[in-house]
Amino acid sequence: MPHFLSLPFSNVPMTPTIPNSHPPPIPNPPMKPTPTLSLLPLCNHLHETKQLHALMIKTSQISDPYAASRLAEFYAISDNGSLQCSEKLVNSMEEPYTFAWNTLIRGNLKKKNTHKAISLMVQVLCKSVEPDCYTFTLVLKACTSLVLTETVRQLHCQIVKRGLENSEFIRNKLIHVYAVYGSMVDARKVFDGSPDMDIVTWNSMLEGYAENGDGELLHQVFDKMPQRDVVSWNTMIAYYVRVGEFVGAVEMFRRMQEERICLDGVTLVSVLTAVTQLGALAQGKWVHAYIRKHGIELDDNLGSALVNMYSKCGCVDGAIEAFDETKKKSLDTWNAMIGGLAANGQSLEAIDLFSKMERSNIQPDTITFSCILNACSHGGLVEDGLAYLNKMKPVHGIEPDMAHYGCVVDLLGRAGMFDMVEEIMKSMPMKPDAIMWKSLLGACKTHKNFELGEKAGLELIELAPDDHASYTLLSNLYAMANKWDQVPKLRKSMLEKGIKKPPGCSSIEVDGLVHEFIVGDTKHHRSKKIYDMVEEMEARLKVAGYEPDIRQVLLDIEEEEVKQTSLAHHSEKLAVAFGLISTRPGTTIRVIKNVRMCSDCHSVLKLLSVIYNRDLIIRDSNRFHHFKEGSCSCMDYW
DNA sequence: GTAGGGTTAG
Numbered sequence: 001m002p003h004f005l006s007l008p009f010s011n012v013p014m015t016p017t018i019p020n021s022h023p024p025p026i027p028n029p030p031m032k033p034t035p036t037l038s039l040l041p042l043c044n045h046l047h048e049t050k051q052l053h054a055l056m057i058k059t060s061q062i063s064d065p066y067a068a069s070r071l072a073e074f075y076a077i078s079d080n081g082s083l084q085c086s087e088k089l090v091n092s093m094e095e096p097y098t099f100a101w102n103t104l105i106r107g108n109l110k111k112k113n114t115h116k117a118i119s120l121m122v123q124v125l126c127k128s129v130e131p132d133c134y135t136f137t138l139v140l141k142a143c144t145s146l147v148l149t150e151t152v153r154q155l156h157c158q159i160v161k162r163g164l165e166n167s168e169f170i171r172n173k174l175i176h177v178y179a180v181y182g183s184m185v186d187a188r189k190v191f192d193g194s195p196d197m198d199i200v201t202w203n204s205m206l207e208g209y210a211e212n213g214d215g216e217l218l219h220q221v222f223d224k225m226p227q228r229d230v231v232s233w234n235t236m237i238a239y240y241v242r243v244g245e246f247v248g249a250v251e252m253f254r255r256m257q258e259e260r261i262c263l264d265g266v267t268l269v270s271v272l273t274a275v276t277q278l279g280a281l282a283q284g285k286w287v288h289a290y291i292r293k294h295g296i297e298l299d300d301n302l303g304s305a306l307v308n309m310y311s312k313c314g315c316v317d318g319a320i321e322a323f324d325e326t327k328k329k330s331l332d333t334w335n336a337m338i339g340g341l342a343a344n345g346q347s348l349e350a351i352d353l354f355s356k357m358e359r360s361n362i363q364p365d366t367i368t369f370s371c372i373l374n375a376c377s378h379g380g381l382v383e384d385g386l387a388y389l390n391k392m393k394p395v396h397g398i399e400p401d402m403a404h405y406g407c408v409v410d411l412l413g414r415a416g417m418f419d420m421v422e423e424i425m426k427s428m429p430m431k432p433d434a435i436m437w438k439s440l441l442g443a444c445k446t447h448k449n450f451e452l453g454e455k456a457g458l459e460l461i462e463l464a465p466d467d468h469a470s471y472t473l474l475s476n477l478y479a480m481a482n483k484w485d486q487v488p489k490l491r492k493s494m495l496e497k498g499i500k501k502p503p504g505c506s507s508i509e510v511d512g513l514v515h516e517f518i519v520g521d522t523k524h525h526r527s528k529k530i531y532d533m534v535e536e537m538e539a540r541l542k543v544a545g546y547e548p549d550i551r552q553v554l555l556d557i558e559e560e561e562v563k564q565t566s567l568a569h570h571s572e573k574l575a576v577a578f579g580l581i582s583t584r585p586g587t588t589i590r591v592i593k594n595v596r597m598c599s600d601c602h603s604v605l606k607l608l609s610v611i612y613n614r615d616l617i618i619r620d621s622n623r624f625h626h627f628k629e630g631s632c633s634c635m636d637y638w
Numbered sequence: 639g640t641a642g643g644g645t646t647a648g
């Protein structure tokens with residue numbers, strides 16, 4: 001907290017007290033004709049506003065506080081205004097005029113000068129300007145983007161002291177701020193103490209429980225609400241998304257429509273987030289069709305959500321369409337599209353789009369660079385990647401962070417340039433993190449660099465001892481080097497720490513329904529048919545000359561035969577088998593997997609794309625694999 | 639006579 005904040009508030013008692021008397025509010029000054037004011041909306045440039053200001057000084061209109069504050073407001077709020085001019089003007093006003101100060105706070109809030117907004121409040125309290133309801137709601141709003149618990153308490157005291165606590169705006173803002181700070185007890189106190197509650201009061205409370213992950217109280221409030229509007233429903237959907245219950249989020253959305261609540265852009269963004277996580281492309285397309293049918297404007301948020309949904313469902317064409325339809329693109333929208341192309345293996349297209357963005361004079365941020373470096377790494381574009389890293393700071397003023405170095409280590413590792421990897425890791429200003437060691441380990445396995453790989457694996461286990469992937473990856477490396485004796489040690493150490501590999505889980509959407517499979521799953525109602533299909537797949541794979549890569553199950557089981565069965569029943573194979581029997585020939589099969597795909601599945605799917613003449617798109621925990629005509633978009637690096 | 643509250647976000 002900046003220290004200026006503590007000065008004027010420190011005299012305020014912590015326990016709210018109702019003061020005996022207040023200075024009476026300064027009465028509004030008498031009206032004066034101010035003809036020049038009507039010219040204000042015509043000022044399209046700052047210098048024009050200044051000319052008008054000069055005219056108002058010359059004609060003494062400036063001494064009318066109403067006129068002066070309208071001018072101050074224009075300076076503070078209009079797009080080509082000037083906060084400095086506004087502040088100077090407000091400070092020069094003879095009478096302290098609450099509206100003028102509010103307008104100045106509002107302007108600073110709009111420009112996200114949060115600290116400045118709060119320090120203006122401090123000045124208000126020092127200058128005997130009497131703050132009103134607007135002042136408090138504005139400054140409370142400023143507090144939500146920072147954590148200023150003590151300041152909020154002091155403001156709360158000031159509010160009570162002035163008898164303003166029953167203003168619906170202030171009360172709702174207070175609940176909101178307390179909720180954002182996680183102080184639900186305080187939020188509840190304000191809520192329970194409200195003599196009358198409007199829908200925003202209820203929604204603020206709802207939001208608090210949602211934000212703090214209290215599902216029980218959330219549902220209690222939701223059930224008790226006298227009426228619910230689109231915000232109430234949006235809050236519920238957002239809660240389900242936040243706690244990772246994506247099916248629940250979609251279910252809420254369905255109920256909302258049943259109750260004929262008119263949805264808005266926020267609803268759609270939330271639902272798209274859920275649908276994206278589920279990889280439910282058909283439902284995502286439904287949302288897109290809904291947007292088109294109802295002529296809903298694709299703003300940058302909705303556009304980015306749509307681009308992201310299509311990208312994460314492995315449908316790049318859809319993402320491009322959505323991107324083109326988004327009229328007002330923000331940096332987020334560009335990032336979503338560049339990232340989407342990169343993740344789906346379209347590295348050159350990602351680079352093209354980045355250049356286009358530069359030509360459009362849109363300044364990239366750290367995320368843009370993560371996306372573009374990711375594109376270079378997936379596409380094996382070493383020179384481009386290094387060039388981007390090197391121009392980040394000098395050209396764009398962006399300091400490379402761990403994510404950027406991570407991409408570059410991945411890039412160089414894939415290319416087998418281990419000397420440069422070590423050089424970069426030594427010269428970078430931070431210590432390598434688990435992700436970096438993980439990608440290096442992967443590269444070492446591919447390039448059979450056992451020594452460096454083992455080092456990376458041991459560092460990885462040190463940094464991420466609870467992550468099952470650390471052990472699996474190192475075990476795969478030992479298998480690669482035929483160091484079988486090391487594997488039982490790893491297994492033992494996993495057992496001792498109680499680390500379990502989560503069961504691989506794959507989902508596939510058929511006719512708008514999401515079907516989930518885990519390894520060796522027999523729960524599906526068409527299980528018999530699915531396993532028949534798996535057998536057929538195996539037979540045809542054998543004919544094509546395939547041999548299972550049994551090293552993939554090292555950590556799981558030991559018996560050779562069991563290993564083979566276990567491999568054949570990996571969840572993605574079951575999902576693909578189900579896809580093959582339940583969609584028309586030629587239909588693209590899309591599968592979402594919760595963990596990385598093993599290299600056995602990878603070679604199987606390459607063959608299956610030829611045998612069944614299907615495009616197979618698998619999204620695993622790491623990236624996308626587009627299998628087509630026997631090869632994969634990841635070029636066997638992942 | 640001028641304004642202000644709650645939901646989404648790569």
